[in-house]
Amino acid sequence: MTLSGYAGNILKINLSDGDVSKVPTAEYADRFLGGHGIAAKLYWDMVPPQAKAFDAENCLIYASGPVTGFPRFAGFRWKTCGKSIAGDRESFNYCNLGDKWGAFLKFAGYDALAVRGKADKPVSIFINNGTAEIKDASNLRGKLTFDIIDTLKEEYGKDTSILTIGPAGDKLLTYATVYADEGASGSGGLAAVMGSKNLKAIIVAASSNRPQAAHPQRLQKLADEIRDMRPPGDMPSMWEIPGLTREHACYGCGIGCGRQVYSLNGDRHYKSLCQASIFYSWAVMKYTGKTDGAQLLATRLCDGYGIDTAVMHGMIEWINACQEAGLITEKQTGLPLKEIGSPEFIEKLMGMIARREGFGDVLARGTIAAAREIGAEAEKMLHSYIATRSSETKDYDPRLMITTSLLYATEPRRPIQQLHGICSLVMAWLEMGGGKPGEFFTIEDFRKTAEKFWGGAIAADFSTLEGKPLAAKIIQDRAFVKESLVLCDLRWPAMVIPGGTGDSTLESRIYSAITGQETDEKELNKIGERICNLQRAILLRQGWRGRQDDQLLDYYHTVPLEKAEIFWNIDGLVPGKDGEIISKVGTVVDRDDFEKLKDEYYELRGWDVASGLPTEAKLAELGLQDIAGDLKGRGLVK
Numbered sequence: 001m002t003l004s005g006y007a008g009n010i011l012k013i014n015l016s017d018g019d020v021s022k023v024p025t026a027e028y029a030d031r032f033l034g035g036h037g038i039a040a041k042l043y044w045d046m047v048p049p050q051a052k053a054f055d056a057e058n059c060l061i062y063a064s065g066p067v068t069g070f071p072r073f074a075g076f077r078w079k080t081c082g083k084s085i086a087g088d089r090e091s092f093n094y095c096n097l098g099d100k101w102g103a104f105l106k107f108a109g110y111d112a113l114a115v116r117g118k119a120d121k122p123v124s125i126f127i128n129n130g131t132a133e134i135k136d137a138s139n140l141r142g143k144l145t146f147d148i149i150d151t152l153k154e155e156y157g158k159d160t161s162i163l164t165i166g167p168a169g170d171k172l173l174t175y176a177t178v179y180a181d182e183g184a185s186g187s188g189g190l191a192a193v194m195g196s197k198n199l200k201a202i203i204v205a206a207s208s209n210r211p212q213a214a215h216p217q218r219l220q221k222l223a224d225e226i227r228d229m230r231p232p233g234d235m236p237s238m239w240e241i242p243g244l245t246r247e248h249a250c251y252g253c254g255i256g257c258g259r260q261v262y263s264l265n266g267d268r269h270y271k272s273l274c275q276a277s278i279f280y281s282w283a284v285m286k287y288t289g290k291t292d293g294a295q296l297l298a299t300r301l302c303d304g305y306g307i308d309t310a311v312m313h314g315m316i317e318w319i320n321a322c323q324e325a326g327l328i329t330e331k332q333t334g335l336p337l338k339e340i341g342s343p344e345f346i347e348k349l350m351g352m353i354a355r356r357e358g359f360g361d362v363l364a365r366g367t368i369a370a371a372r373e374i375g376a377e378a379e380k381m382l383h384s385y386i387a388t389r390s391s392e393t394k395d396y397d398p399r400l401m402i403t404t405s406l407l408y409a410t411e412p413r414r415p416i417q418q419l420h421g422i423c424s425l426v427m428a429w430l431e432m433g434g435g436k437p438g439e440f441f442t443i444e445d446f447r448k449t450a451e452k453f454w455g456g457a458i459a460a461d462f463s464t465l466e467g468k469p470l471a472a473k474i475i476q477d478r479a480f481v482k483e484s485l486v487l488c489d490l491r492w493p494a495m496v497i498p499g500g501t502g503d504s505t506l507e508s509r510i511y512s513a514i515t516g517q518e519t520d521e522k523e524l525n526k527i528g529e530r531i532c533n534l535q536r537a538i539l540l541r542q543g544w545r546g547r548q549d550d551q552l553l554d555y556y557h558t559v560p561l562e563k564a565e566i567f568w569n570i571d572g573l574v575p576g577k578d579g580e581i582i583s584k585v586g587t588v589v590d591r592d593d594f595e596k597l598k599d600e601y602y603e604l605r606g607w608d609v610a611s612g613l614p615t616e617a618k619l620a621e622l623g624l625q626d627i628a629g630d631l632k633g634r635g636l637v638k
């Protein structure tokens with residue numbers, strides 16, 4: 001059967017015995033779309049719940065979506081999923097990457113790749129037009145990602161795309177990142193799982209195959225419609241460094257977001273984008289009094305070693321606070337602590353962490369674990385720098401935007417694609433962080449957008465709990481769709497466009513045009529709800545205790561938000577009743593309020609309110625009877 005929009009097969013490789021097999025994508029596509037959805041279902045089918053992250057039974061799943069390979073939609077994206085050690089417990093985890101690799105995999109004949117087992121020496125996988133071979137990669141161990149890519153391109157040719165891990169993945173660093181061509185990197189600790197499997201790289205050769213859309217003309221018109229929503233030059237890039245960087249969109253994007261690249265060392269390109277490019281800026285500014293591109297050295301070091309910038313951000317702030325308080329010394333750590341902000345400091349720090357040398361080995365376990373090692377005073381400081389149990393940095397705080405509390409509480413990691421579903425509207429209202437509410441995106445715009453994308457205008461009033469559980473549910477379901485199609489988080493959903501509120505029907509129209517499955521917004525979001533419930537089932541089966549584990553870090557309940565604690569919203573401003581501008585500085589997430597939010601959220605999800613477990617009836621309504629059957633045998637469904 002031809003499946004419009006898909007390559008048609010999923011590749012499975014067992015590194016323990018070298019077995020290579022494939023299954024038809026059609027077994028998964030209708031119910032789970034692609035990307036996150038298909039990866040989660042493959043994980044459910046293939047990974048026993050008791051498997052540890054570094055066991056051979058754990059699988060790494062790499063999956064593109066139906067939009068991957070169709071240019072002009074910011075949709076050449078792909079997901080990596082598997083069990084990782086990134087948080088305070090081992091858990092199913094995920095990340096999202098862009099540029100060529102996912103599209104090349106699809107062009108080579110596969111919508112997804114599931115790798116299980118363990119090789120007994122470093123290996124790579126070479127995929128070329130439907131074939132797959134396991135190759136020796138002993139020569140790659142310990143090398144930086146950039147060097148590995150150069151080496152492999154020499155060996156396999158420039159017309160390839162390469163996914164790899166750096167020294168941090170080799171050393172099983174808790175927050176090691178996977179890295180692919182042109183600066184694509186993915187967090188969630190999944191590079192350590194690649195390292196545990198002795199899998200150094202996956203090389204995919206270019207192919208002339210392209211997925212076919214069911215309705216190419218409709219798709220073309222949709223691409224034109226989206227292009228017209230972004231007049232040229234609408235958005236000055238926040239990541240530009242004049243004289244060094246230039247705008248360069250990811251392969252196949254066709255929309256762009258101000259993403260920057262720059263060249264050093266000949267042909268190599270490095271990125272300047274989002275949090276990854278600014279995480280060391282504050283320190284550089286403090287040390288030198290200016291930012292001049294030195295912060296990009298920190299980004300290059302993270303990409304080269306394969307380390308998560310979102311963890312390094314909070315960690316460096318915490319190290320700085322500890323040394324200022326006299327809790328750590330240069331002698332004890334072996335770090336030039338007086339030079340935080342210098343190139344020497346960041347080079348020394350990252351090298352020690354990636355190689356797990358001395359104090360670097362303590363930091364390699366994450367900031368929370370390192371604070372425990374230093375002592376109670378160091379632990380007390382964490383609240384200023386850490387947002388999650390995975391030591392990820394603070395940005396979209398529940399004390400500021402209470403809706404985010406439900407997202408942080410129910411996801412195994414910092415759910416950045418969901419958090420953006422809230423903060424992007426608050427930022428637009430706040431003039432993209434400039435602190436002048438409502439000039440470009442007025443409160444009327446905000447309310448209209450909340451009606452369309454958050455389930456009601458009341459969700460735009462942050463003085464009340466009303467409407468927040470519904471908004472959280474809708475934002476999550478829509479994010480699971482986005483992560484399964486797979487669309488870029490920087491452009492989707494199209495909530496804010498020049499002139500006001502965007503179009504919430506675009507994703508379903510794109511999906512229908514590509515696959516020929518006529519699906520409206522409501523039906524597509526229902527699939528997102530199905531994927532959300534599947535992920536909940538995965539978490540429950542591996543030990544998440546439902547309501548009991550749906551928690552925030554404790555400090556959100558006990559430590560009032562301080563002025564300037566949130567870098568993009570110094571005064572903690574949000575819209576309140578009737579559009580009044582209110583400040584959340586000085587507030588906490590009240591425990592009773594949080595429990596009330598959870599009650600309503602579970603009700604809206606059709607889950608049991610007392611336990612947070614899904615109900616058999618809800619899973620059946622979502623077409624997940626097979627999942628319900630398994631959970632029932634384990635006492636994990638009501």
Ligand code: SF4
Nearest residue numbers: 249250253256257488
């Ligand atoms: S919107 Fe930006 S980050 Fe997203 S795919 Fe396009 S260029 Fe890449």
